[in-house]
Amino acid sequence: MSLLPLLFFSCGRIGSMCLNTVFMALLILDFYIAHDCQLITDGTLDAIMGTNRHEAASMLGTVPWSAYIAAVLALGLVAVLSWRLGRWNRRAVMIAMVPLVLTGVYNSWKLYANWPFHTAKWTDIVYRRYIASDLRDHAPGVVGDVTYLAIISTKWVKDRRFVVRAHTVTDRQVIGRHAGRVRNIVFIMGESSLASRYGVYGYDNQNTTPNLQEMKDRKQICVLAKVHTNAPMTRYSVPMSFSFQTPEIRETLFNEKNIIEMARDNGYKTFWIASQDGKGPYARPFGYLSEYSDYTTRQDYNNETNGVNWKDESIMPVLADKMHDPAPYKMYVVHIMGSHRKYDDKVTPRDVQALPNADTYDQSIHHTDSIVQQIMSIATSELGDYTMIYTSDHGEIVNVGHGYQYGGYDQYIIPMIIHDANGVGTYCNMAEQMRNHDGYYTSIMNKYLLLDMLGYDVDPAAMDAARSRDHVLHADSKVYNYNNLPTEKNLW
Secondary structure (H helix, E strand, C coil), X not given: CCCHHHHHCCEHHHHHHHHHHHHHHHHHHHHHHHHHHCCCCHHHHHHHHCCCHHHHHHHHCCCCHHHHHHHHHHHHHHHHHHHHHCCECHHHHHHHHHHHHHHHHHHHHHHHHHCCCCCCCCCCHHHHHXXXXXXXHHCCHHHHHHHHHHHHHCCCCCCHHHCCCCCCCCCCCEEEECCCCCCEEEEEEECCCCHHHCHHHCCCCCCCCXXXXXXXXXXXXXXXXXXXXXXCCHHHHHHHHHCCCCCCCCCHHHHCCCHHHHHHHCCCEEEEEECXXXXXXXXXXXXXXXXXXXXXXXXXXXCCCCCCCCCHHHHHHHHHHHHCCXXXXXXXXXXXXXXXXXXXXXXXXXXXXXXXXXXXXXXXXXXHHHHHHHHHHHHHHHCCCXXXXXXXXXXXXXXXXXXXXXXXXXXXXXXXXXXXXXXCCHHHHHHHHCCCCCCCEEHHHHHHHHHHHHCEEECHHHHHHHHCCCEEECCCCCEEEHHHCCCHHHHC
């Protein structure tokens, strides 16, 4: 990397100005991401590539104007210096290029020699991801990050693992099947919801959840305490609720029947209605799952006439229509944007009016409270008898985000709220019995609640094994014990 200035300043005035300015822009962007995320991982870069235009604009809106001004001034200074100092020097170009090329060739040869992918095709994203990750590990900073992004995104093709095809293998934990125990299942998957900012969980700075609190007081819902997700990123977390994927074993998402398929096998008509998208390298794991449903609509899929967008209100018309479906057994997954940054994107004037002195995160929780209430109102009207689970993919470090290597526990703490067909009963009690050895209910147990509702029996030994450990898949794609997350406190 130390040879790059020699190379860039030896390419003439125009070449020097262009190369140095672009490199400085990439350096500033990489520095900002590293500062914001604490550690740039492959998952971080995948998330960047999977960000749609609205999410990108929303996230950039959280950056202070002073940072943009400083960046523009820095780029202008680099451009001026490059114009003044840049000269064409063939000898210097050769001196810089030779070691750079040799280093690249050597690392590529080592990669090829040490891993048996000789017969793989470049269009196979699995192998390309391995190549990109390995080369990134051997390249410093911004060079490695840009290399990773270039390899993954150039000539983009579908990841063959995420092609929707029927699975034939049922996980061996499932030992029996009966008629569905719950006729109508509604699973609401929230986004970036920190349970400790919910009034219904005891937060008293603002009345963030008036509807849920009223339902709790009337014993229409139960509110589980001590709940955490098994991953602080949506792409890791959601599949663990709707498939047999675990932090340790992730290939089951591709090799075995998922919960949607098992619902259909047992006579349920399935619906996945989402204000989130499901394409791209980041969102594809949950987009893939959604497309196993009998009916799927997202802001980026089967949405020609539905009008679904990133606003959670936009899903209500199609949800009401599909809840009117006459099928006797139905399962609905509703995947909402919830409190994803930028928070004020997720807030309406009604939320601001209700909580005028609250920060935008509290107002976004108030908005989610309203969305959940609206969904339950539609379900009560159209379905009558139904069981609902509301939870979140992960928590949130308020005003910072989630998916942080050293972000601590707030990005894991989530709500878990259940409405049984008769208010509070069977599945509230079952969830309490699913707590692990340290007293937490974890999101990986959601699948077992759903399986029971769908009429499946699970091997008690397998359930006990799942409860005996509390593992999470962290931001760096490594497995940790929940009580031993890598935080700044225990980093040293």
